Amino acid sequence: MSPAPLLEVRELTVEFPTRRGILRALDQVSFAIAPGEVLGVVGESGAGKSLTGAAIIGLLQPPGRIAGGAVLLEGTRIDDLPAEALRRIRGRRIGAIFQDPLTTLNPLMTIGRQLVETIRTHLDLSAAAARARAVSWLEEVGIPAAARRIDAYPHEFSGGQRQRVVIALALCAEPQLIIADEPTTALDVSIQAQIIALLKRLAREHTTAVMLITHDMGVIAETADRVAVMYAGRIAEIGPVAEVIRAPAHPYTAGLMASIPALDRRVARLAQIEGTMPRLDAIPAGCAFHPRCPRGFDRCRQARPELMDAGATAAACWLHAHAPSAAHA
Amino acid sequence: MSGLAAPRPGSWRDSDLWYSFTHSPIAIGSAVVSLIFLLGAGLAPWIAPHDPFDIATLSLLDSFRHPFAGWTYPLGTDEQGRDMLSAIMYGARLSLVVGAASVLFAVGVGVGLGLVAGYAGGWVDGLLMRAADVQLTFPAILMALLVDGVVGALVPRDRHSEIQIYVIVFAIGIARWPQFARTVRGSTLVERGKDYVAAAQVIGIGRAKILFSHILPNVLGPVLVIGTLTLGLAILDEATLSFLGVGLPPTQPSLGTLIRIGDDFLFSGQWWVTVFPGLALLALVLAINLLGDWLRDALNPRLR
Amino acid sequence: MLVFILSRLLQAIPVLLAVGVIAFSMFRYVGDPVSGMLGQDYTDAQRTALIHRLGLDQPAYVQFGHYVWAALHGNFGYSYRIAEPVATLFATRLPATLELSITASVLSVVVGIPLGVYAGIWRRSWLSRTFMLTSLIGVSLPTFLIGILLILVFSVELGWLPSFGRGHVIQLGWWSTGFLTLSGLRALILPAITLGLFQLTLIMRLVRAEMLEVLRADYIKFARARGLRSRTIHFGHALKNTLVPVITVIGLQLGGVIAYSLVTETVFQWPGMGLLFIQSVAAADIPVMSAYLMLVGVVFVIINLVVDLLYYVVDPRLRIGRRA
Numbered sequence: 025m026s027p028a029p030l031l032e033v034r035e036l037t038v039e040f041p042t043r044r045g046i047l048r049a050l051d052q053v054s055f056a057i058a059p060g061e062v063l064g065v066v067g068e069s070g071a072g073k074s075l076t077g078a079a080i081i082g083l084l085q086p087p088g089r090i091a092g093g094a095v096l097l098e099g100t101r102i103d104d105l106p107a108e109a110l111r112r113i114r115g116r117r118i119g120a121i122f123q124d125p126l127t128t129l130n131p132l133m134t135i136g137r138q139l140v141e142t143i144r145t146h147l148d149l150s151a152a153a154a155r156a157r158a159v160s161w162l163e164e165v166g167i168p169a170a171a172r173r174i175d176a177y178p179h180e181f182s183g184g185q186r187q188r189v190v191i192a193l194a195l196c197a198e199p200q201l202i203i204a205d206e207p208t209t210a211l212d213v214s215i216q217a218q219i220i221a222l223l224k225r226l227a228r229e230h231t232t233a234v235m236l237i238t239h240d241m242g243v244i245a246e247t248a249d250r251v252a253v254m255y256a257g258r259i260a261e262i263g264p265v266a267e268v269i270r271a272p273a274h275p276y277t278a279g280l281m282a283s284i285p286a287l288d289r290r291v292a293r294l295a296q297i298e299g300t301m302p303r304l305d306a307i308p309a310g311c312a313f314h315p316r317c318p319r320g321f322d323r324c325r326q327a328r329p330e331l332m333d334a335g336a337t338a339a340a341c342w343l344h345a346h347a348p349s350a351a352h353a
Numbered sequence: 354m355s356g357l358a359a360p361r362p363g364s365w366r367d368s369d370l371w372y373s374f375t376h377s378p379i380a381i382g383s384a385v386v387s388l389i390f391l392l393g394a395g396l397a398p399w400i401a402p403h404d405p406f407d408i409a410t411l412s413l414l415d416s417f418r419h420p421f422a423g424w425t426y427p428l429g430t431d432e433q434g435r436d437m438l439s440a441i442m443y444g445a446r447l448s449l450v451v452g453a454a455s456v457l458f459a460v461g462v463g464v465g466l467g468l469v470a471g472y473a474g475g476w477v478d479g480l481l482m483r484a485a486d487v488q489l490t491f492p493a494i495l496m497a498l499l500v501d502g503v504v505g506a507l508v509p510r511d512r513h514s515e516i517q518i519y520v521i522v523f524a525i526g527i528a529r530w531p532q533f534a535r536t537v538r539g540s541t542l543v544e545r546g547k548d549y550v551a552a553a554q555v556i557g558i559g560r561a562k563i564l565f566s567h568i569l570p571n572v573l574g575p576v577l578v579i580g581t582l583t584l585g586l587a588i589l590d591e592a593t594l595s596f597l598g599v600g601l602p603p604t605q606p607s608l609g610t611l612i613r614i615g616d617d618f619l620f621s622g623q624w625w626v627t628v629f630p631g632l633a634l635l636a637l638v639l640a641i642n643l644l645g646d647w648l649r650d651a652l653n654p655r656l657r
Numbered sequence: 658m659l660v661f662i663l664s665r666l667l668q669a670i671p672v673l674l675a676v677g678v679i680a681f682s683m684f685r686y687v688g689d690p691v692s693g694m695l696g697q698d699y700t701d702a703q704r705t706a707l708i709h710r711l712g713l714d715q716p717a718y719v720q721f722g723h724y725v726w727a728a729l730h731g732n733f734g735y736s737y738r739i740a741e742p743v744a745t746l747f748a749t750r751l752p753a754t755l756e757l758s759i760t761a762s763v764l765s766v767v768v769g770i771p772l773g774v775y776a777g778i779w780r781r782s783w784l785s786r787t788f789m790l791t792s793l794i795g796v797s798l799p800t801f802l803i804g805i806l807l808i809l810v811f812s813v814e815l816g817w818l819p820s821f822g823r824g825h826v827i828q829l830g831w832w833s834t835g836f837l838t839l840s841g842l843r844a845l846i847l848p849a850i851t852l853g854l855f856q857l858t859l860i861m862r863l864v865r866a867e868m869l870e871v872l873r874a875d876y877i878k879f880a881r882a883r884g885l886r887s888r889t890i891h892f893g894h895a896l897k898n899t900l901v902p903v904i905t906v907i908g909l910q911l912g913g914v915i916a917y918s919l920v921t922e923t924v925f926q927w928p929g930m931g932l933l934f935i936q937s938v939a940a941a942d943i944p945v946m947s948a949y950l951m952l953v954g955v956v957f958v959i960i961n962l963v964v965d966l967l968y969y970v971v972d973p974r975l976r977i978g979r980r981a
Contacts, residue, residue, distance in 0.1 A: 083878065114882055114883065128876055131876075190879070487675070491953075499950065592802075604669050634799065
């Protein structure tokens with residue numbers, strides 16, 4: 025990573041104290057995002073993708089808490105900031121988009137009001153100027169007749185339009201990074217492509233980095249520069265999208281790629297990975313994936329692998345232990 | 354992974370409910386108080402220090418004894434020389450019996466109608482729920498008063514005393530069924546759409562059996578919570594009716610009746626005749642409400 | 658909007674009809690008004706003549722029609738217990754009940770909502786916990802006991818406030834008000850607190866529960882993610898969304914206030930409709946009971962209608978299309 029990273033996550037660990045003991049939902053997760061870069065974060069449900077996003081902006085649901093590691097924004101730690109300082113970062117420097125545009129917007133408030141209040145919270149603008157900016161944002165995200173629709177309520181928009189509004193809300197304070205948590209999962213397939221294209225375009229035009237969290241590998245392939253594959257609260261593999269897809273270094277990633285049906289081939293059965301992702305209170309010692317891994321051996325059971333150089337990508341797998349270099353960021 | 358206990362399958366001691374109970378001092382406290390009342394009231398005929406209804410043992414010389422003045426009459430006596438502690442125990446007994454009976458009646462009617470409405474759907478459902486909604490717009494106490502009044506007018510006066518307790522149970526039960534019906538109907542609708550019901554239908558199991566053996570166990574959770582809270586409400590309903598003079602007859606005084614009788618002596622300084630039954634009523638209903646609140650939070654899947 | 662009002666009115670009619678039928682049935686078939694009027698000795702001919710004169714031998718629906726027609730003209734028959742028209746009795750006692758109910762409702766809303774909001778936002782503070790504990794006691798106390806305890810403390814022991822009656826009232830036309838005299842206001846305090854306390858605790862607990870629920874919603878999470886200030890989130894977003902369901906429940910609770918005024922009036926010997934009704938139930942005075950039922954039924958239907966309209970006005974989602 026030659027330019028200084030915008031966001032750095034170092035050995036982030038998130039725990040949930042429960043009555044059955046302490047559950048470790050994120051275990052020493054490390055990665056970085058460069059300015060303007062799109063990092064995809066992909067994995068099964070429960071792998072910890074959304075939690076990573078929530079932890080970064082300090083919105084973990086109690087009793088969850090950050091138990092170790094650090095989050096740095098442009099070199100400064102933000103995970104230990106007091107509440108008010110963290111609040112100023114949210115929206116202004118790191119924005120967020122969530123999954124369901126219907127429940128993400130306050131149904132009793134016009135979208136104009138929700139936009140203006142966000143803009144005026146972070147930027148010192150008069151009401152009129154803020155409203156003008158809100159209208160221009162609506163136009164940018166492709167809402168027709170923006171000057172009129174600005175006073176409409178969320179339920180008066182279609183699902184795709186609502187998500188556009190959400191994107192406008194996330195971007196209107198001009199943040200440097202957007203955390204997009206499953207932005208298209210709740211939308212029709214035909215709309216998904218539009219929203220993804222919109223996100224991509226806006227990110228490029230405003231030089232906004234994006235952390236795109238999804239379980240849909242197709243979206244990642246379309247949009248991301250690099251991708252991190254998560255498994256059981258850890259990063260299994262991270263690297264440029266093309267490389268990870270073409271030549272996955274971690275057996276889990278390989279299994280994921282193999283299980284995606286191809287349009288040009290007919291198979292009798294869809295390939296799948298044996299077994300299921302372990303529950304948080306029953307994560308195996310050593311490599312979390314080893315019980316399901318077709319290429320596991322003794323060392324996998326004994327010691328947990330860190331991310332190590334595996335050619336074009338970095339993978340947390342003992343198969344690549346011959347390379348002497350340390351974790352790839 | 355540190356300090357994880359592997360759960361033993363099936364043991365109720367390992368259930369979240371038990372854990373929540375043993376770790377909640379309020380739940381334990383209110384359960385203890387409820388138990389004290391239950392035992393004190395239930396065993397009143399045997400463990401009450403005096404029999405407040407045995408006229409032979411009463412003496413006007415003992416009337417209006419002050420409380421805390423000795424162990425014979427720890428809470429004082431009323432205008433007829435009846436021991437307050439014993440009167441309260443018998444009164445609590447009646448309050449609990451009437452309250453529990455009305456709730457059971459309301460549960461029976463409400464759950465039954467709710468199951469039918471949810472399962473049958475269509476106009477049956479519409480009619481029943483409309484009736485429930487309309488009744489819900491009227492406060493329960495008004496319903497109970499109405500039923501009480503109408504039955505009172507229909508039945509000849511000399512029969513009043515003996516059947517009054519049934520009338521009260523009926524009145525309160527009728528007033529409180531809609532809440533159960535609506536909840537059960539909602540749950541039944543949800544369950545009816547599930548696969549296990551379709552599977553049972555395919556096998557050919559009859560509707561009644563599906564309703565009672567399959568669906569009913571699954572809709573009982575909220576019924577338990579509402580039932581506990583309604584118990585507190587029913588006890589208050591009965592107390593209110595008795596206080597108003599249209600509840601239990603004076604020969605079978607519940608806590609409400611005792612409070613009413615004692616009210617007359619407030620200004621002449623014998624405050625204990627009304628305050629102690631009042632405090633007993635408060636303690637009983639408070640304990641039940643606390644338990645009901647705890648139960649609702651413990652069984653709420655979204656709060657876990 | 659007009660369609661909405663009309664549809665609600667149409668839905669209200671069967672309910673009014675049902676209430677009317679029940680009231681009429683009580684009036685006509687419960688007890689025997691005829692024997693009450695005839696006294697001890699009478700011949701069959703006198704009985705038949707009276708029945709015919711009273712119109713009691715006509716078909717049921719005709720009698721029902723007369724009943725409703727008379728009711729609409731304010732004629733509810735005569736009380737058995739007090740030989741006066743029911744309508745007159747109601748007129749003298751309505752102001753007392755209304756003044757009490759309105760004062761109690763205003764009290765419970767004005768105090769209950771802010772307490773509930775506070776307890777919802779700062780749920781872990783000791784003040785919140787104190788409120789919740791007190792409210793739990795409030796919900797477990799029957800209204801009449803609250804009244805008795807208040808009387809004990811403020812009338813018997815301290816002698817500050819009266820324990821019965823309305824104090825000195827001023828006649829304004831057919832309305833008698835206690836608001837304009839000091840003794841009237843003093844007499845209003847304890848009953849209003851008694852009647853309002855139950856509602857207050859209910860409102861407080863409801864507002865708090867709704868607040869907690871709303872604060873868990875996705876749009877609040879998104880608002881936080883946009884870096885909005887806590888004050889904006891609590892009072893701009895959460896409060897509005899909390900009050901919408903709360904308003905409807907408060908409206909429905911007004912019915913509770915009217916019902917429990919029965920009890921409060923009994924405890925304080927407050928000369929209102931409630932006390933009249935209780936005395937009628939004890940004396941099996943059917944005409945008063947059935948007229949009260951009709952009146953209360955109409956009031957409740959109107960309250961429900963107003964609450965529905967309020968919901969419509971406040972929630973923009975209802976204005977577009979029909980709700981399922």
